[in-house]
Amino acid sequence: METTKAEHTSKCHVVVVPYPGRGHVNSMMNLCKLLCSKSTDILITFVVTEEWFGFIGWDNKPANVRFRTIPNVIPSEHVRAKDFPGFVAAVLTKMEAPFEELLDRLESPVTVIIADTYMSWTVEVGKRRNIPVAFLWTMSASVLSVFYHFNLLVENHHFPADLSEQGNELVDYIPGLTHTRLADLPTIFYGNGRQTLQLALDCVSLVPKAQYLLFTSVYELELQVIDAFKAKLPFPVYPIGPSIPYLDLKENSSESSSPGNPDYLQWLDSQPQGSVLYVSFGSFLSVSAAQMDEIVAGVHDSGVRYLWVSRGDSSRFKDCCGGRGRVIPWSDQLRVLCHSSVGGFWTHCGWNSTLEAAYAGVPVLTFPIFWDQVPNSKQIVEDWKIGWRVKKDKVGEHLMTREEIAELVRKFMDFDSNEGKEMRTWAGKLRETCQLGIAKGGSSDINLDSFIQNISEGHTH
């Protein structure tokens, strides 16, 4: 692997440890890009498994970021969905030793470790080596507050709980959290979520042992809950978001029919303004085949134009598409969302996708599948008012029919309805909030500067 000039000259050597999952790796890399855009005096060592290096090693990255790998000590990305709790357990127990060996081999002394909060074992490594640790929380601050104050759920007889009976009960006692129904909390009450809960709680319990807490969120998007953390934790709490690749947009601006652009961007160029629904279900846990067939048919029957990211079985799309729809295996998502032809986003509500929708000011149809995606959907629909839920009943698993879906999509993409207009006004306001946060002197801009100043001066609080 390459040796950069920065390696020998930088004052500030940051070692970053993302959690091995697409949404997490992306937000960590975006944070690195933001740090490098602020200071040329930073060297970043980005630590991933050999498998993940194969996925991202060739991606666009700043010259001051270099990859270093540890062996594939965790289950492969290709099989991890088969045993999700087992995968998380391996991440928490198997990576620490090879990470320490890697630290021993690094040439320049480490100024700070920035680790995903789920890589909680890094606090012990930092303590042993006298290196400060900054945790990056890649979900919403609201979700961290739920896990951080989990004891309150137990005290209020809201865990364990039967959502079919208690789902509508109000949770109004988590610091900073806007009023939320029990059914809108992360999926911790059953299945994989229940099995993973203790591991997540163990990680979150180590937050007070770090020296910094970074959020991928924007302060103004979750002001009360971030203030609650600031009041509680004895060290700096910095929302630096949205930690999404907006710098790449500026570097390489498109929205012209440039022949170098991928097909789907050229196709978008030729669609009417705001007419296209962009559909993406995320990279990991998916929906039943029967439901997926109804969704595909429903979106198609709605008559609305669409751009669909699907990496799975493409045969279900064979009768669709035509001139009005495109199905692609991968998109440059933020660029797509910021394209003027895109007027709506059907999403599984991963936090990065949620932030990207906010940044682009695009209204959202929410289809949460697992974990934090459920509260993200609630935040989008109820707090920010920039979207609608696809499924109204959160508890039942009834199959939505193609007719129901077609009608919903048609209404959602109708710009003339009062409801639609109102939602688009809110979406515009949210876009402005994000722009103000990242502008010079905005909250995220100031937080990034303070963080860099603190780590460069070796403050450990």
Ligand SMILES: O=c1ccn([C@@H]2O[C@H](COP(=O)(O)OP(=O)(O)O[C@H]3O[C@H](CO)[C@@H](O)[C@H](O)[C@H]3O)[C@@H](O)[C@H]2O)c(=O)[nH]1
């Ligand atoms: O065709 C595609 C599809 C996705 N993306 C990007 O991939 C990222 C996906 O991240 P996210 O929306 O957060 O989804 P997941 O990958 O599912 O994220 C995982 O990690 C998130 C952050 O911790 C959690 O909020 C989610 O629940 C969890 O599933 C986003 O930046 C997308 O822009 C693309 O660029 N092109």
